[in-house]
Amino acid sequence: MSIHRYFPHSDADISAMLDRCGHKSLDELYSDVAPELRLRKPYDLPEEMSETEVRRYFENLFSQNRRMVCFAGGGFYDHYTPAVIDAIISRSEFLTAYTPYQPEISQGTLQYIFEYQSMMASLTGLDVSNASMYDGATATAEAMLMAVSASRKKKRVLISATVNPAVARVVSTYARYHGVALEVIPDHDGETLRSELEAMLGAGDVAGVIAAYPNYYGIVEDYSGWADLCHSHKALFILNCRASALGILKSPGSLSADIACGDAQSLGMPLNYGGPGLGFLCTTNALVRKMPGRIVGRTTDAEGRRVFVLTLQAREQHIRREKATSNICSNQGLMALHTVVYLSLMGNEGLRQVNDLGYGGLRLLAEKLEATGKMKLKYPDRPFIDEAVFEIADGLNADTILEAAAKEGILAGIKLDERELLVAVTEMQSPADIERYANLIASLKKS
Amino acid sequence: MSNIYYLPTHEYARVEGNVAYIGISEFAAKSLGNVVYVDMPEDGDDVVKGEDFGAVESVKAASDLFSPVSGAVVEINEHLIDNPRLLNEDPMANWIIKVEMTDPSELESLLSPEDYEKLCASEQH
Amino acid sequence: MNAKLYDKLIFEHSAPGRKGFSLPRNTYSHHIGEIASLCRDRVDDLPEVDEPTVVRHYTNMSNNNFGVDTGFYPLGSCTMKYNPKINEELAAGVKGLHPAQPASTVQGALEIYRRLELALCEIGGMAEFTLNPFAGAHGELTGLLVIRAYHASRDDFGRKTVIVPDSAHGTNPASAAVAGFNIVEVKSLPDGTVDIDDLASKLDDSVAAMMMTNPNTVGMFEKNIPAIAEMVHKAGALLYYDGANLNPMLGIARPGDMGFDVMHINLHKTFSTPHGGGGPGAGPVGVRAGLEKFLPTPRVIKKDDGSLYVERFNDSSFGSISAWLGNFTVYIKALAYILSLGRDALSMAGQLATLNANYIMHSLDDLYKLPIPGPCKHEFVFDGLKDKSTGVTTLNVAKRLLDFGFHAPTIYFPLLFHESLMIEPTETESRETLDRFIEVMREIAREAAEAPDKVKEAPHDTPVRHPDDTEAALHPILTWKQLCDKPTAS
Structure with missing residues (x-):
């Protein structure tokens, strides 16, 4: 009987190999490990799972995650992977x-x-x-x-x-x-x-x-x-x-x-x-x-x-x-x-276009958000490419926005404080996504 | 009386007046194998007796350099930058740094060439 | 593997006007030219290549490489076991999750983190784990910082020294130095285990910790571990377990039960995640009860309602060693491995690895010098060939193995012997593979006696032969630009 599909050893292999080493059992190879150090009971871990069971196990866990339209950066950015x-x-x-x-x-x-x-x-x-x-x-x-x-x-x-x-x-x-x-x-x-x-x-x-x-x-x-x-x-x-x-x-x-x-x-x-x-x-x-x-x-x-x-x-x-x-x-x-x-695929030109798309997208988002009167660029005179801080108008706060957006499947940014969000745009967010983000903000009621 | 002194870590100081030329011994150069890089301080840096001032590297080993004397570096051997193998060819002629000593009495505690040779002989076993 | 070297670099496939990308049409009215004063003209030297060329180039390049899937890889201390394919598929499951997402949208990911952490606690005999460290050496640093925070919490600021055995992995002293410690070496006895008397002479109230791996780097179990733990603890220091050699202890004994206070585990060794040509790995760190609060942030915490969240700061923690939660996809692979094996098979993995190592050792110790007689654990060390008169070195044997389609063992480590040849077969190698390896090792020993030059000049049949290491270090050429500037080596 084989022990597991990852182990090539049959019972016959094990006994032949032990024979060669002059040992009677696998346990004998551990005679130098004092009994008081030995594992007292089997690991408290699940029984072996088949490949199907493992896949189901993880699919169940993955179903508790949510893929969002990502306007967050802060060090990790949602770019396309060819x-x-x-x-x-x-x-x-x-x-x-x-x-x-x-x-x-x-x-x-x-x-x-x-x-x-x-x-x-x-x-x-x-x-x-x-x-x-x-x-x-x-x-x-x-x-x-x-x-x-x-x-x-x-x-x-x-x-x-x-x-x-x-x-x-x-x-x-x-x-x-x-x-x-x-x-x-x-x-x-x-x-x-x-x-x-x-x-x-x-x-x-x-x-x-x-x-x-x-x-x-x-x-x-x-x-x-x-x-x-x-x-x-x-x-x-x-x-x-x-x-x-x-x-x-x-x-x-x-x-x-x-x-x-x-x-x-x-x-x-x-x-x-x-x-x-x-x-x-x-x-x-x-x-x-x-x-x-x-x-x-x-x-x-x-x-x-x-x-x-x-x-x-x-x-x-x-x-x-x-x-x-x-x-x-x-x-x-x-x-x-x-x-x-x-970098081989993108080359110089691809990198420029990625940056240009992020730049254009963020500018568009900034214009649309400003038009809502609820969010605007915090540092409008500073140069940026595809990530910027937005100030939130009185009567709204970062948590309300993040929660409301999450319900729509949008990750609206990273909260810097109650009144500020750090927002990034890449080539992965379409003009329609930007439109949705802005519409969502426009729809929020100030308290 | 020789003007050459050694540390047990295989660095020598060849003394001329108040200036010490510091390098590694023949024994050290041999045991290192092909030297590929010498890490040196800059002109004007201070060195302290017994403390490291740089390193010599071969492909598969590296060894810190300890200063036999205290003082200020007045010159580094720039030939070693382009041609570190000079250390293998003639370590005594190719000193690494030149130091203006602040305390020549430090030389007294260093090994004489005879004592150093005995040390090398014992390390070979 | 290629018999002949595929020697092109991607830059040599480049031609102006080619491209390999596809991006959405740009319909925006604002363009990056608006900030032109901050911009560069172009990135020089990036290739311009089409997609099929890129695919063919890297596929050909891969054929210059040898991996676990290619053949036997008995690299000591590296635990090159089979990397199950299902794990790779599952790891793609978190590709789209941003690390700043609200906890409510990543409960599944946090649950994976938590479940692996609990499994490692059970296997290590520890109270709690952080998975964050990116690699084994990074785990060592993390564990040592836990130890520093622990001593500092007791206002015990005089403990500036870490003791490591002279047989230790090079990362141990290097990690201790990065953590701000002085290093003191403790000697090994002729059987490769720690010299207790030497240790006793070095333990005092300046010692913060002792780092050990058990079995040690010669593959021997440190039988005196309970006594060592007692001595170290009596001196007020903590005992650190370098988990690089955990594999043979699976199902046998737990570091926590041996008296270790802090440990790391290399998921890319014991838990089958691939080495990827050098990474990404993961080096989770476990601590015994009482040290949990010093673990680094961010941490995954369970709320009373059973939901999980990520804690970003914590006053008692020593600090942070990663921006986020580490190499997350590696955790998925390790957890999948634990579940695929299950409790019982996991407990057999170490024993089969140990059996394989002993089998090789017993089959070769008449021709190769075995400085420390067995039984070994998952690995063992030969001190070169028994017959030293031939002048054939460990390096020669290692290179000759390449001709026969095997990866070389670890060579010239540990530093205890002049001609160390460190062999670790792992449990996923069949008896037939081991027999073939044994046969080849015997053949090499025979060649060393009868035709030593054949071994000394090895390898003969690899795509590359005898690269000049000295030239590489003497005149470093480290980029395509430097290569173009200096077309020929001087």
Whole structure:
């Protein structure tokens, strides 16, 4: 009798194999585990389920979820995933491989990581990229650690108040326990206060400055001159970016940023209820040895062929242990493949069109909402692409709007406070969806 | 009396007046294998005796560099940036940093070439 | 797998004027040109390719790769077991859910999170889990931060040290360093287990925690674990379980019952979720009763009415290590695996993995040097070939295995032996596969004696042979742009 379809062992196999090992029973292989440590009763877990039962079990759970027309962003964006991507990333040659430790039989993984590094470097306008990090928040935390390590002795890092609070929370957690003093640069009217930045840099001991691009409120802050300012205080300039927006915005490299990091989920990854997305981290040639994570490089093999290998590994935990640039080991490998297939299909022109659709859609929504007299842009004079903060008129509040919209199957945005919603539009929301959103707001009665 | 002193971690200081040329020993260079990168401080940085000031990396290993003396870095060996393999070829000629010492009496606690050789001999076993 | 390398990069298929996308018609009256002063002209170097070319390119590229579905992958410490296909299908079930959706619209997703958490509590013998950490190393960091918060809550701020065995995974000391700890190593005895006397000499009130994996990295069960736990606890420190080697303990013993206070589990090892060429994985962290309140936010909480919601902040928590709830689709796959196996088969998985490892060990220990005699658990370590006179190294053996269609074992880890060759077969490999592997390993040992150069020059039949690692590190070329700027290696 076979035990389970996932196990090839028949009873006969087990006894023959035990024989070879000189043991009478499977239990004998565990004679070194003291009886008092042994499991006292079987796991309190369900009995084996057939494939049909498992499917039914999850279908039942999925039925308690609701797919909504998504006007929420806040770090995760509802973009289209071309069908090609799933077909490629589900190929088991990619899916069931480990980290490419044996380059002779892992060129597939190594090639796509090299392509990924190339495309992310292009997008950020920087020299190099690593092979991926976990998410945008941890990538930004790693960028902070990298700045501290590159400065050798400095212990202060500044972070703008306009950085996504979910990202800032993670950065602040890493900072607190790593002995880094993380200080917030105040904002005003949706933008970081440059005068405050100058004063804080002037106080000295700053290893790095972290700003957001676009910022949490969807505003594209003007960072020209920031890098020079940071560099004059020997601090690194770090931009936490939304990857899709880099398809249209001036590149972090052209703004002389030292590190660009963030989440690449916006490059066509499904929402996945928050994960997996993909953290990216790019930097300059000067800082490549301080960069955490795996890196793939080109070399040649014995026959002179162009091939790829994991390189600069002397920075990593399996060699440097506690002196490593980071503890990261597993990353988001397959999502790097997701990213290269997306960027291959979209190219420069596709990215521009995606941004243009989001921009046009958000402008249309803003006009229609303003016409209702119930919601309007909070920062109408600031530049944004496809995400912005809307103020709610007296007599209405964020919860009422979110609830009423949810009944219509619309996710109306993310509540910033009682009177403010953060709203995003992508190519996934049609003009008709925008119309529905506006009509719904128009229909709400002020209390 | 030799003007070369060693740390047990295989760094040397070759002293000329108040200046120490700091590098890694032949023994260290051999055991590392092909050096592919030398991480160095910048001119003007301070180094402290016994504390790390950089690292040397081969393909599959890395080793921190500890300073045998305290002082200010007055020069780094820029040849090592483009050609780190010089460390394998002649580690004594190819010093890594040049330091203006603040406390030459620190040299007294370092190993003499003879003592250092004995240490290497014992590590080989 | 390809016999011949498919060596193109997507950039080499690019030609101006081609495209691979389709987007809705743009009918809006406002256009991005309105903010032109903030915009770039174009993203240089992104390819311009059509859809069929993209599909063919990546399909060909996949054929350069070896995965668990291709063949035997006995990579020690990595638990390369079969990744069930139903799990992949089910994981697509949350594609359209935004993480900021109101709790009432994601009750099913939150229930999946909660049920997996409860199952892991049962398997780990822990009081509560967070699933949020993205990978094993991230779980280690999370667990260590729980430990820091615990000591801080008792105003015990002097505990700055974490003890790790000298046989530990490299992530252990690296994670402790990121968490702000100093690291002290404890020695191993010749049998690979922790040297209790050395440990005793290192335990004092500066120690925050000791990290261990059990079975350890040489595949031996740490028999002294109750004594170690007592010593560590007596010193006021906590005991951390690195779950990388949990697989053989399924159905046998639980870390919580061994005295561990905090643990992580690699869902991409023990719970069959695919490694994806390096991720995404998941490294859930469990804690014993009394430590729950320190776990990171966001957390999934059950209300009195039975409904679930996501708590974003919590004063007692150490903080956050992820923006949302982690790699959610991985949880679906792990829960599906637990349900597909069910209680009884899950309890057999570890024993069959252990049987497979012992079977290989017993079939090769006459030709390969076994520094620590068994029985082993899910994996074991050879210290190279027994006959050292041939000059054939572990690296040579590993590369020769590739010629025979096997992935190589983990090599040169743990650091306890010069020629470590670490073999982990997992329970999803058949006796026939193991027999074939044994036969090949014996054949390689024979070649090493009779024609050593054949092994030393291996691999011979892979699409790529002997990549030059030194050249790659000496003159790093890390992007297409750098490659075009420097067309030939110097």
